[in-house]
Amino acid sequence: MNKHRILEHPVLGKLANQKEMTFTFDGKKYIGYEGDTIASALLANGIRKLRVHEETGTPRGIYCNIGHCFECRVTVDGKPGVRACLTEINRNMVIESGKQHSTPFKPTDNEVDLPRTYSEFENIYKEEKEG
Amino acid sequence: MDKVIICRCEEVDLEEIKETISKYQCSAREIKLRTRAGMGYCGGRTCRPALNAIVAEISGEKLRHEIPLKIQPPIRPVSLGKIGG
Amino acid sequence: MYDVLIIGAGPAGLSAAIACREWNLSVLVIDEFPKPGGRLLGQLHEEPDGKWWNGIEEAKILLEKAKQLNTEIRCSISAHHIEKNDHGFNVYTNEGVFEADNLLIATGAAETPAPLPGWTLPGVMSIGAAQVMTNVHRVRVGNKGIVVGVNVLSVAIAREMQLAGIDLQCMALPALNPVTADYGNPVKVMEGLLRIAHLAPSAAIRFGSSFLKGDGAKDLAVKFFPKSGVKMWGMPIHLRKAVTRINGKNQVESVTICDISAKGEIIPGSEKTVEVDFVCIAGGLYPLAELAAVIGCPFQYIEELGGHIPVHNEQMETPVEGLFVAGNITGIESGKVARAQGTLAGLSIANRVIGTDGQLENQIQQAKMNVKTIRENATIQFHPGIEKGRNQMEETFYNILHG
Incomplete structure (x- = not known):
């Protein structure tokens, strides 16, 4: 767990006497330090991928680390949409990564191509009109 | 490079935004409505300056004083229960 | 109901809170991050004189002072909307609605991608x-x-x-x-x-x-x-x-x-x-002014200051009654400038709440001078035209008020 910690620092000094805390991420147990955010505790354990894009499934991790971008959102003790970068870990916290949704509104290969935006709608409409 | 994603939340790429701008000569707001760029989970906080820059470059117009992509509440995602109070 | 609600516990917000508490105003500071200090917390650089600017220590100093003055600081609170009412503001957050007569938005900056x-x-x-x-x-x-x-x-x-x-x-x-x-x-x-x-x-x-x-x-x-x-x-x-x-x-x-x-x-x-x-x-930084925008504060696009800025005067007051701004939301500058602006904004707010006979006038003048001096001596300058940008903002405020 300390492999990725900055334990010694020439100006900020030593990182010592940290209290350990166990939590789970996607069912696996990890140890973080008290005061860690979910994002920092997971990164300290070498974990970068926190969710996948709900529609496309592309992997995502922390981006801004201060709550602006919402890229690091995870599910915490059953509550979805929690920013990993702003939420401190608790003992026995249960964290789940964000998963890809089966999206009935989005076109997939074998489904009807429903428009996602107004311009898509326009294109489909035009194509149909032009036959 | 045209396939570079500009809006991370909605995965809208530069090509789609450029094409929409040249087709409709549109503002950042209209791009948002047509492509969903800037309309995702983060509320446009991440891509807003990028969208403004793309519109400015293609239209050749300088940024005006009013904010191009109107900011609307809630500026953080809120559950309906919370809004209802 | 507070005299003033401050959004952002960074160098600007904390300094403003201290100034307000010194004049005995009721103050609530809120911040999204689990720890107070804002972006001071990450800063660490060597100044030309060889001394280290350690943001964590600087934040500690401000927090210690705020604590001595019994300042209420609440972290992990996100404001998502603000409404102006006839005497002040309703601030909507994940922890409920807070009411205050005056509001200071010190939300800093966001990064440009x-x-x-x-x-x-x-x-x-x-x-x-x-x-x-x-x-x-x-x-x-x-x-x-x-x-x-x-x-x-x-x-x-x-x-x-x-x-x-x-x-x-x-x-x-x-x-x-x-x-x-x-x-x-x-x-x-x-x-x-x-x-x-x-x-x-x-x-x-x-x-x-x-x-x-x-x-x-x-x-x-x-x-x-x-x-x-x-x-x-x-x-x-x-x-x-x-x-x-x-x-x-x-x-x-x-x-x-x-x-x-x-x-x-x-x-x-x-x-x-x-x-x-x-x-x-x-990419760089731009002022994060969303909350000022939802209240309906007018904006000015000033490249030298980093983008769209809520209109404000030298005392950090906006044209919206009771609404103040300080720190990077007013233009991208160093944490030291933000800290000085916070003190100035705090005094301006105290002046609005209690100052009837000009008892704060001297302090406000001094705080104004202090912002200028710190700006002039800044070792890190984000934009060379900062002074020009500031002047443009002053003019805009004057024009809005005096048409």
Whole structure:
């Protein structure tokens, strides 16, 4: 767990006497330090991928680390949409990564191509009109 | 490079935004409505300056004083229960 | 019901809270981050006099003072909407609605992106994200990385990462696209570098800052910029190399880097792959003024200040009655300026609440002078035209009020 910690620092000094805390991420147990955010505790354990894009499934991790971008959102003790970068870990916290949704509104290969935006709608409409 | 994603939340790429701008000569707001760029989970906080820059470059117009992509509440995602109070 | 609610517990918000508490106002400070201190928390740089500016210590000093004055500071609270009512404001948050007669928005700045193919991969983060991870959480963002985007902020943070023992391959520019037109242009980037030349202890970057005053000289400097980059604290800074894409399947595995012309155009056939496990993207900062916008405060676009700024006067007052702003929301400057602005805003608010016979006038004048002095002596300047931008804002405020 300390492999990725900055334990010694020439100006900020030593990182010592940290209290350990166990939590789970996607069912696996990890140890973080008290005061860690979910994002920092997971990164300290070498974990970068926190969710996948709900529609496309592309992997995502922390981006801004201060709550602006919402890229690091995870599910915490059953509550979805929690920013990993702003939420401190608790003992026995249960964290789940964000998963890809089966999206009935989005076109997939074998489904009807429903428009996602107004311009898509326009294109489909035009194509149909032009036959 | 045209396939570079500009809006991370909605995965809208530069090509789609450029094409929409040249087709409709549109503002950042209209791009948002047509492509969903800037309309995702983060509320446009991440891509807003990028969208403004793309519109400015293609239209050749300088940024005006009013904010191009109107900011609307809630500026953080809120559950309906919370809004209802 | 509070006399004043302050959004943002950074240098501006905390200093304002202290000033208000010294005049015995009822104050609530809220912040989204679990710890107070704002972006002071990550800052760590050596000043030209050899002393360290340690943001964590500076935040501690402010917090200690705020504590002595029994200031209520609540973290992990996000404001999502504000309404103006007939006597003040309703502030809607994840912890309920707060009411206050006066409101100070000190929400700082957000980062401007420099989008590149592959920048959504885990392992790609903004330069500010790396700063917080390194200095606040004390976690290494990776084993070997690259900083894309060369500016005042990214050079300072690259140095901080280096201090923490993180291996940075180099700093390079982002490949040109409509969004990166400025940060991908070597001449424009050179202008920025010259403004921080005095901070480089190795003198390497000062290689010609004395003869680089004219525009022509700048172009020449870019043209003859060493192929291997110049080294600042032993780390190569490239102005003639750009990252064209970030590669990886589930996370960052490498970047593709190319040689570029003095104008930023990619030189065909110069493509190279560099293995890295993290990438820091540095576009720059823009004032984060969303909450001022939802209240209906007028805005002014001022490039020198970093973007769209809520209109305000020298006392940090906006045209919306009872609404004040301080810190980076008023223009991108250093934390020291933000701190001084916070004190000034706090005094202005106290003046509105209690000051009838001008008892705060002297203090306000002094605080105003202090902001100016600190601005003039700033070691890190984000934009050379800051003073011009500030003057433009003053004029705008006057025109709005006196039509």
